[in-house]
Amino acid sequence: MAILEIKNLSVTFGGIKAVQNVTLSVDNGEFVGLIGPNGAGKTTVFNAVTGVIKPSGGEVVFDGQVLNGMRPDKIAHLGIARTFQNIRIYPKLTARENVEIGVASIPKYDTISAMLRLPHVRRWDKEVKEISEKYLGQIGLMEYKDVKAGSLPYGIQRKLEIARALATQPKLLFLDEPAAGMNTAEGLELVDFLKQVHEMTGITIILIEHHLEVVMNVCSRINVLNLGQLLFTGSPEEVQKNPEVIKAYLGERRK
Amino acid sequence: MGYLEGISISICINIVCVCGIAILTGYMGLFSMGHACFLCLGAYTSACLTKYLGVNYFLSLLAGGAVAAAGSVVIGIPTLRGKISGDCFTIATLGFGEAVRILMANIGTNLFGGATGLSGLEHFTNLKSSVVIAVIAIILTRNYARSQHGKIALAIRDYADASELLGVNIFHEKLKALMISAFFCGVGGGMMAHYYVYIVPNIFGNTMSNNLLTSVVLGGVASITGPATATGMLTAMPEAFRFLDNWRLSIYGLTLLIIMRVRPEGLFAYKEITAPFTALYRWIKAKALKPAAKA
């Protein structure tokens, strides 16, 4: 059963057609790749689905609900989470506090109770703290829990961003080039890590990558985007053999 | 009333106001150039309640805070919604602040006294109660800052878009921060009214707004006691350097410039000065235990 259906999605910025008529669907529990050369429109697809930018045409249906025109925080509460191509962890919060934002994006107590620090506030804060540490433990970041996120090594920051996204208990997780800026060894370690996360949680994952090796390794199905259009959808083997994909990767300039 | 006592009361009043603004500016990252208008609303509310209705001073302060918080919603709803930038909020507060001040000079003249203001208020504000209120303000805002609300405020300040995609309702959190800041300014305004026993709309102008904002920025982001200390310093400094005559304002400006150049995030950014509070806590605990021990 499809959890996400993108129908004829188009996004334009001024004169640029960043995404043109893209139709794709993702099944529940799948681990799909979205690849394509730089500027192909991959991030823009994520932005359109998560409500960050308004599509100029088409429809996005998630879990039976139309997402068009919905506010990003509402979309998040429906069960979509994401990471960013350029990391957006909160540098001045500790690793645990970063995850706490994902666990409790809407505090369960009002402003006045918070100021008076009433017993139910303390209790709930403690609960959020414990849940956050559980996520950090799952991802293997427990040792960094009290470290300011901004001072963590790059690879750990990437993992922390994923932990924070998982803490919102999503049904669908978008990962935007999590291996960007990593060397091959780190990239391969991340691949293993992503496989583990997928097996452990069973959630649907859509992975953007422009390093083919990474996607080939983990995704059961790959969508290839080029110049804003969906070029091809298929298994890693099919993608590797497809002459059009090869051509796109050898580089064809946007007209 | 002594000279030192007067300065101390002024410092306490400023601390009450600055604690609220620390949430708005130091945590949420929103800059207001018109917060004097919330002192104005609080001052008039509180003054009218004690003068015309004989309401208890402390209740009148709470009412002043509540009216200021309600007033902040008027400016918050149109400017904090959606993708409107923080700069827009800043400019809007500048205009709103002036509008409130001019409104108070021109409406209900027989009640508020127009441009000549309200006089003949009772001198309810004393040092003892002011210190207590200032300490309470610090504790309440500090509690808010360390709660999940405070962490979310920092998250919004750093990456609003990422926070929204984690499910944070940015508009609600920003509006809460604004209302808190307005509330404490309203309380401070009420204290001010019953300290000067005379208020005119013109004292709640840009200078006051700027001084409050300066204290918060100088005191440091993500701190409550930092801005509280800074406002103490800034209130006392011009007095301490009075012997320098006209030079004191230049020195004041120069000091600010140097501090902001050396510590752009403020003097006590991400730090809290806790020692006085732990000492106070121990003292209260010891006092509370003594009678129990005797019995």
Ligand SMILES: Nc1ncnc2c1ncn2[C@@H]1O[C@H](COP(=O)(O)OP(=O)(O)O)[C@@H](O)[C@H]1O
């Ligand atoms: N916010 C934006 N404003 C204007 N142009 C944009 C914006 N976001 C993306 N684009 C343009 O849309 C195209 C696709 O960008 P993007 O989706 O980021 O590509 P990818 O993630 O595949 O590298 C690029 O030409 C880019 O310059």
Ligand SMILES: [Mg+2]
């Ligand atoms: Mg991209």
